[in-house]
Amino acid sequence: MNLRKPYLVFLGEITLKSDAKTGFGLRDWCPADVIGQWALPQATVSLGLPVIAPSDAAALGAGSLVIGVAPVGGQLPDSWVPTLVQALDAGLDIVSGLHTRLESHPALVAAAARSGARLVNVRQSERPLPTGTGRKRSGLRVLTVGTDCALGKKYTALALTRALHARGAKASFRATGQTGIMIAGEGIAIDAVVADFIAGAAEMVSPDNAADHWDVIEGQGALFHPAYAGVTLGLLHGSQPDAIVLCHDPSRTTIEDYPHIPLPRLREAIRRYIEAAQLTNPGVRCVGVAINSSTLDDAAWARYRQVVADELGLPVCDPMRGGVDAIAQALLA
Amino acid sequence: MNLRKPYLVFLGEITLKSDAKTGFGLRDWCPADVIGQWALPQATVSLGLPVIAPSDAAALGAGSLVIGVAPVGGQLPDSWVPTLVQALDAGLDIVSGLHTRLESHPALVAAAARSGARLVNVRQSERPLPTGTGRKRSGLRVLTVGTDCALGKKYTALALTRALHARGAKASFRATGQTGIMIAGEGIAIDAVVADFIAGAAEMVSPDNAADHWDVIEGQGALFHPAYAGVTLGLLHGSQPDAIVLCHDPSRTTIEDYPHIPLPRLREAIRRYIEAAQLTNPGVRCVGVAINSSTLDDAAWARYRQVVADELGLPVCDPMRGGVDAIAQALLA
Structure with a gap:
């Protein structure tokens, strides 16, 4: 799992600070990797970062739009899809820690195919894993x-x-x-x-x-x-x-x-x-x-x-x- | 995971007794549920059960053909597919403990769709699972x-x-x-x-x-x-x-x-x-x-x-x- 930095943090329609633990974690622990935030008009919580639209973020060198908020119910809402499509069309990867796979939205799959940007599901490991060896490693x-x-x-x-x-x-x-x-x-x-x-x-x-x-x-x-x-x-x-x-x-x-x-x-x-x-x-x-x-x-x-x-x-x-x-x-x- | 008994045990091209641990386990621990065995001509190991072709087993009331042998390399060999298709066409479910999903063989998917029989991957749980509750259960x-x-x-x-x-x-x-x-x-x-x-x-x-x-x-x-x-x-x-x-x-x-x-x-x-x-x-x-x-x-x-x-x-x-x-x-x- 290798992510393309720097990030634009997406906050959806967030209204509760506690739903943005991921966004705050990114702001606090890798500030140099976060160029800004973006949200839908209904959002009322801010990370205090520059507000940058996805296409502008791409022009500024961002590599990925990271979903920095836990949506109600754990599913990716349809209302987010147009923004995520814009980001993909601008060449940004979408990085998600949700249980639902980004691929379950056909519009995202199509946009990713158009631009060559990636849909990255952080919770799912794509590569085959080995069983443990117990071999002592250096370091x-x-x-x-x-x-x-x-x-x-x-x-x-x-x-x-x-x-x-x-x-x-x-x-x-x-x-x-x-x-x-x-x-x-x-x-x-x-x-x-x-x-x-x-x-x-x-x-x-x-x-x-x-x-x-x-x-x-x-x-x-x-x-x-x-x-x-x-x-x-x-x-x-x-x-x-x-x-x-x-x-x-x-x-x-x-x-x-x-x-x-x-x-x-x-x-x-x-x-x-x-x-x-x-x-x-x-x-x-x-x-x-x-x-x-x-x-x-x-x-x-x-x-x-x-x-x-x-x-x-x-x-x-x-x-x-x-x-x-x-x-x-x-x-x- | 619910399996249809009784079973016909399939042994593929088995030549080593140790590859048929599943077959021997079924024979030893649920003999009343096993009506017979079937293998390809190259096989040299037997469970000592009646040899019954898949279509005859279905006529005798069998519910499933169970793969009772571990194939070399862990993959389901193409040479098994015609026999498994015959079993599906006769209405038998195919039950597999292999890592590869039975669905990876299109011919099996097609045959199962024709007859309504099931492809059962014992190693994969299809239903969503809950997290543990720690609640004390009766019994x-x-x-x-x-x-x-x-x-x-x-x-x-x-x-x-x-x-x-x-x-x-x-x-x-x-x-x-x-x-x-x-x-x-x-x-x-x-x-x-x-x-x-x-x-x-x-x-x-x-x-x-x-x-x-x-x-x-x-x-x-x-x-x-x-x-x-x-x-x-x-x-x-x-x-x-x-x-x-x-x-x-x-x-x-x-x-x-x-x-x-x-x-x-x-x-x-x-x-x-x-x-x-x-x-x-x-x-x-x-x-x-x-x-x-x-x-x-x-x-x-x-x-x-x-x-x-x-x-x-x-x-x-x-x-x-x-x-x-x-x-x-x-x-x-």
């Missing part, structure tokens, strides 16, 4: 893991990549989910591959590299999640991490949307991840804890951070509140 | 798990189902792989579903049932396998087993085809499976060990069995050598 790898889903594994990986660069280390963010792939411009949506190939796909995400190069791999799911733990374990085995960073949201006591499944204690979560990861990398260690502290005020966050650091003897950071340099430092130590 | 469940792949999880589950029936218990074999699905006539090939839906598919395999009914679920992969552990963990979580049976082959010291990955000790394997299974069923217990003892002579098997039983305090059986009644007894205790 170094760190994987973000979680006590649950949706609590900051992608942001932590992105922030850690930046922190490593700031320290002069060689590091690449490796994407395993749709927004991450758009940010990185490449990657594999691990949760969308056929079950037999989870670990094999994960091995492809971080290929052999220089001995002192860190792949910072975006985690998925959680080993303690009753629906997605299989994805998490296959990704863990295929990533062969030398280090893991545990991500946690202290406002949760049970798995989100699964009130009957309690979250593990942090120490227990680390033990279970390390034990599982040792299968393909016996030397794996935990180098830090990334906390999503958005529900804590400054005093509560300072107290909580100290308690966790004392208990685990590890650096404790919030990527959105002071950054993760302490974890980068532990990684390079 | 009882036992799952076979392994220290590795391909060491008897399906045979153990089938033998255990028989042993439970012999004791008068209500029990159903639940299939999660291609041969198992052909034997049961239904099931889901868990390793072929999209990664996000592994646990959800596993939940569908053993739906709510009577409080005293045992679902005996065919395991897949191994938690210690660098390529397939994700499948195993999702199946474990979705199955919500009340009991597990650990399957092991004492002739192996490393994962098959992965000489750098050692097998876990049996006690450690049980601990890891129980710990993982507790997420969706805190009451899970291990009720026995099923050994593939084919490499041991009688004296060595007796010694080995005693050592393992003494160490673990569990019944130790070989389903092919004395059966698994002791495990059925432990399950019902």
